[in-house]
Amino acid sequence: MSKRRTISIVAGTGTLMLTLCLTTALIHLNEWTKTHASTVTQTMYGSGVIAVACFLIWLFMHESDRELSSQPPTTVTSNSIISPTISPVFAPVFNNAPSIPVPSEEITSNIIETLLMPHLVALDIENVIPQEHSAAYANVGTHLCLLPIENRIPDEKKTFYIENICASIRFQGIDGLSGSVSRAYWYQFLENEISFPVSSSRSVVIGSRVNGRWFYYQNPNQFRPQYGRGSGGTIRAAEVKSLPFGNAPIQAEVIVFNRRTADVYVKQKIRIDLISEDIVNIVRLL
Secondary structure (H helix, E strand, C coil): CCHHHHHHHHHHHHHHHHHHHHHHHHHHHCHHHHHHHHHHHHHHHHHHHHHHHHHHHHHHHHHHHHHHHHCCCEEECCCCCEEECCCCCCCCCCCCCCCCCCCCHHHHHHHHHHHHCCCEEECCCEEECCCCCHHHHCCCCCCEEEEEEEECCCCCCCCCCEEEEEEEEEEECHHHCEEEECCCCECCCCCCCEEECCCCEEEEEEEEEECCEEEEEECCCCCCHHHCCCECCECCCCEEEEEECCCCCEEEEEEEEECCCCCEEEEEEEEEEECCCCCEEEEECC
16 A cells, blocks of 8 residues: 555544544533433543544655655666766757867867977988097997988977987898997987077988998987086097998988987988999988
8 A cells, every 4th residue: 555545544534533523522511412411521522532643644644745755866776876967957958059179188188288399300411521529429330320300490389499309210121230329420410319490400410321331320329528527527438329221221210309308309211322332312201
C-alpha cells in the first residue's frame, strides 16, 4: 500500500470519527437521552480520541511526505554511492545568433609562445675560402660550406638579444653510414656557444670536401680561451670526422638551439651532391 493511500485512509477515518464525536455530543446534551447518557458519553469520548489520534498521524505523515518531495531526486550508481542529480539549466537559444569561436588554452599558449620566441631564420648556403681560425678545423679543403642564421625582426612579433646558442648537425651518407656533431663550429668564432644580437647573423660551419670525402668538425671549445675558462687557456683542435661520397647525395640536418632553455629555433635540411672530383653542389631544402 502506498504512503499517499495510507494518508487518505487516516484522513477519512479521522473525519468520520470527528463527525461521530460531534453527533454524540449533540445527543448527549438532549434531554430525552438522559437514560442513555453512559453509552452516548462513551461513544462521544472514544470517537473524539480516535479523531485526535487520526489527526496527529495524518499531520506527521503529511509533513514527512512534503519534506521528501521537496528533496532532489537521487541517482544510485553501481557502487551504491548515492549522489544528488542536478537538473540542467537551459539558457535561451537564439537561432539567428552567430557562433563565436573561442580558442582553446593550448592554441592561446602556442600563440603567446610564438610571439615571444626569438625568430631565427636559415638563409641560403654560402661557400667561403677559410681564413680566420682555419687552423682550428684541420683537414679543410679550398672552401667551407656555411649555413647563415639571422636573428630577424618579423612583423607583429618581438625578437630578443639571445645567448647560449649552439648548433648540432646530423649527417646521413651512403649504405646507411651516418655521423653527427653535437657542437658545431660557428664561422669566425672559437667558442661553440654564442650570442645573437637583434638583426645580426651568424654562420654554422657545415663542412668541407677533401679528396672525395666530406669532412665535418666537432668544436670542443664551449668558451673563448682568453676568458680563462678554456683548457689551460689554449685552443683545442677540432674533432674531425668524415663520410665518403657515393652515388647518392649526403643528407644533413642542422639544428640551432638554446643550451640553457633547450628551445629549438631552427631545423634545416641540406643535400650535399658531389658533381665531379672538384665540384660539390650544396642545396638548402625547403
